[in-house]
Amino acid sequence: MSNDIIFSDATRLAELIRTKEVSPVEVVQAHLDRIDATNDRVNAVVTVVGSALKAAKAAEAAVMAGAPLGPLHGVPFTVKDSIDTAGVLTQRGSPIFRDRQPDTDATSVARMKQAGGILLAKTNLPEFSYWIESDNLLSGRSNNPWDLTRTPGGSSGGESAAIAAGMSPLGLGTDLAISVRGPAAQTGITSMKATHGSVPMTGIWPRAPRRFWHVGPMARSVRDIALAFSQLAGPDGQDAFAGTLRPGTRLAAPHGRPLRIGWMVGPGFGPVDPEVVAVVKAAAGALEAQGLVVEPVGIPALERDFALDVFNRLHVMEMKPAFAAAIAGRRPEEIYKMARTMLSLPDTPMDAYIDAEQAAERLRDGYADYFSRYDALITHVLPVPAHKHGVDQFTIDGQTVDATYLQGATVPLNITGLPGVALPFGMSGEGLPISVQIVGAWHAEGTILHIASLLEAVSPMAGRHPAL
Incomplete structure (x- = not known):
């Protein structure tokens, strides 16, 4: 039963707990055992919550007493170590914050607990959540459970590795340019960066630039992402960006007509490996086979203003x-x-900064024009599968680029605030996951989650886990 537990999704675990087929204590203990068995090789978890079993026993008592149960009652979840957790170390991947223990939960953590979730552990990240590989001077480097010589990504790489390895069914990460979608793609799990402001960033550091930062769910299934988002979304009275939505809204898929979907791998994203291109094309074909209207597209705004350059001029x-x-x-x-390195970079001259601000507006306008004609966009998440540790330069489809180019298809969504889901849909020749990104219009999470569920149902990655 333990193996069944650690590779079940959170929705299934909640069902089993609710129907008394398994107890919260068994579920939490199975994941603690998995952490003990695998974390020394993966180094995804940096702090185990000592009170998790006590919380599981209380959750079991509530089930037996017939008390009202939340949608995640008794289900363990993990949290990236940049997100505050009351009474539990939150050290931000840095010796500067060693032994830091917040007094209050971040809004996102509090909402997961209110839904019945049990905080199990904190997960690794790059220092200050700033890089595409999860390595730091405090807790070291995380490894990809599919191949320990490769990275699980950053900045939510510890979270992605923990979920992929069966240490956790569900977790929270943060995303400035790539950081929930890239790590998910590198480890073959699912994640979503919702519309900017949908989920409050209260209790998370860093928050500058606030207009680009997001917090989002990471999991093993699309339905888990939808369930978590329904609990996380909505204003909290503290984060002014999170002031327009109510929890649980906009989750219904459109009805009454075939969805119209475009797919693209460029231009405008940088070079892409042919294996990745083939997976994006396969996903487009799978949707067309299910009756959706699918066609190749381009977005001229992405060709005029290279989003990664715009981002770099603004965020530093x-x-x-x-x-x-x-x-x-x-x-x-x-x-x-x-x-x-970031602190050593020269300041952006004011005229270049203003031009970048205008370019960001042009990118938003370009996507607005696209979504006036289409319901969603299918792209790659990363231009290559998970790479070896410490690589800072790549040759992709004959073009040599630096490591920041891995963000080429993800950073446009941070600049514009658009939602995107990362979903595994293929394997490389080396046996590594390859994912697609489903992008929607602002507040169209229901649409992209629906499309993601259609792809998940036919994904060749279904039921596949790393062999640790």
Whole structure:
């Protein structure tokens, strides 16, 4: 039963608990055992919550007493270590924040608990959530459970690795440019970056630039993402960006007509490996076979303004003050290389910054024009499958680019605030997951989750897990 538990999705576990087929104690213990058995190789979990079994016993008592149960009652979940957890270490991947223990939960964590979820553990990340690989001076490097010589991504790489390895059925990550979708793609799980502001960022650091940061669910199934989002979304009275939605809204898929979907791998995203292109085409074909209207498309705005360049000109200027304040008075050896690199970059000249702001508006307009004609867009998440540790330059389809180009297809959604789901839909020749990204119009989470569920039902990745 233990193996069945650790590779069941959260929705199934909640059903089994509700019907008394399995107890919350059994579920939590199975995941704790899995952490004990695998984390020394994967290094995804950085803190195990000592009170998790006690919470599981209380959850079991509630089931036996016939008490009202939340939709995630008794289900364990994990949280990226940049997200505050009351009474549990939140160290942000940095010796600067060693032993930091918040007094209150982040809004997203509180809402998962209100739904009945049991906080199980905190997961690894790059220092300050800033890089595409999860490595730092405090807790070290996380490994990909599909191939330990490769990265599970960043910045939510510990979270993606924990879920892929069976240490957790469900978790929370954050996303500035790639960080819930990229790691999900590298480890073969599912994740969603919702419309900007849908889920409050209260209790999460860093938040600058706030207009690009998101917090989102990571899981093993589309229905888990939908369930978690229904609990997470809505204003909290503290994050002003999260002021327009109510929890559980906009989850219904459109009815009455075939969905119209475009697919593209460029231009406008940078080079893409042919294996990845083939998976995107296969996903498009799978949707067409199910009766949707699918065709190749282009978005001229992405060709005019390269989103990664726009992002780089904007975010460095806005993040540097927060990083500089955090490290003030600290010794250089306490700061990991990526934070040092970012702080060493020159400030964007004001005319270039203003031009980047205008480019961001043009990108939003370009997507608005696209979504006036289409319901969704299918792209790749990453231009290559999970890569070896420490790689800072790639040759992709004959073109040599630096590692930031891995964000080419994901960062446009952070600049524009559009929602996107990452979903595994194929394997590379080396046996590594390859995912697609389903992009929707603003607040169209219901549409992209519906499309993701259609793809999930026919995905060649269904039921596949890394052999650890």
